[in-house]
Amino acid sequence: MHLIRSRLFARHGFMGVFTTRLGGVSQPPVDSLNFAVQPFDSPEHVAENLALLKRTVPLPRDPLRTRQVHGVTMLSCHRASDPCQHEADALLTDEPDLPLAVQTADCLPILLADPGTGIVAAVHAGWRGTAGNILGRVAEHMLSLGAEAGCMLASMGPCIGPCCFGIDEGTAERLRGCAPDGNRAVRRDNDAWYVDLVALNRRQLLALGVQDSHIETLNTCTSCHPRLFFSHRRDRGRTGRHLAIVARLANP
Numbered sequence: 001m002h003l004i005r006s007r008l009f010a011r012h013g014f015m016g017v018f019t020t021r022l023g024g025v026s027q028p029p030v031d032s033l034n035f036a037v038q039p040f041d042s043p044e045h046v047a048e049n050l051a052l053l054k055r056t057v058p059l060p061r062d063p064l065r066t067r068q069v070h071g072v073t074m075l076s077c078h079r080a081s082d083p084c085q086h087e088a089d090a091l092l093t094d095e096p097d098l099p100l101a102v103q104t105a106d107c108l109p110i111l112l113a114d115p116g117t118g119i120v121a122a123v124h125a126g127w128r129g130t131a132g133n134i135l136g137r138v139a140e141h142m143l144s145l146g147a148e149a150g151c152m153l154a155s156m157g158p159c160i161g162p163c164c165f166g167i168d169e170g171t172a173e174r175l176r177g178c179a180p181d182g183n184r185a186v187r188r189d190n191d192a193w194y195v196d197l198v199a200l201n202r203r204q205l206l207a208l209g210v211q212d213s214h215i216e217t218l219n220t221c222t223s224c225h226p227r228l229f230f231s232h233r234r235d236r237g238r239t240g241r242h243l244a245i246v247a248r249l250a251n252p
């Protein structure tokens with residue numbers, strides 16, 4: 001199993017993990033560490049992949065997940081929550097040992113943590129979520145609960161890069177306006193526009209006072225690395241889903 005672990009989070013007593021496609025039991029086209037049953041996998045394979053993950057990462061329990069709909073809604077979670085039927089693209093909790101996860105296959109997964117309050121959040125930001133500033137909304141909510149912008153940590157996982165994420169002019173226009181200096185994250189190449197989701201989401205955090213040195217990015221393109229990552233665009237939808245998981249550990 002090949003995982004990407006956040007060193008930034010580990011240094012502050014949090015767990016931040018991004019899975020790759022390597023190390024699971026699922027069969028093509030979702031080989032092999034896939035975490036979404038629909039539409040190409042079986043519940044048994046996904047459950048086995050989760051069991052394998054739990055043997056590799058000290059997860060205190062199964063991560064809470066929602067039904068993601070490319071919206072900007074966030075869900076506050078507690079130990080007794082069962083959010084799997086809730087439509088939301090971000091999860092947040094202040095409880096220790098309660099892992100939260102979002103699933104992606106090109107969209108940008110972002111994990112947030114605030115050392116002072118212990119609040120953690122997992123955010124799913126594709127172009128729609130980015131255009132709607134879902135990350136800024138979640139971070140602002142954390143600030144309203146007592147988090148400090150100057151201390152907040154962010155880890156951005158694998159997503160489709162500006163090399164491969166072509167969009168139409170209308171989408172480019174919406175994304176230019178979603179962050180300060182947003183036009184610098186959108187590039188035109190003849191009749192196509194290419195967007196840098198990481199740059200836009202980074203700017204949304206910086207605008208709230210989050211320190212640049214507290215934002216960890218991977219800057220690796222899911223579409224460019226078929227051996228390592230699922231990519232919805234590259235594989236025209238016939239692909240699996242990675243997980244991005246965050247938790248505050250009671251005993252790190």
Ligand SMILES: [Zn+2]
Pocket residue numbers: 160161162163164165221222223224
């Ligand atoms: Zn690429």
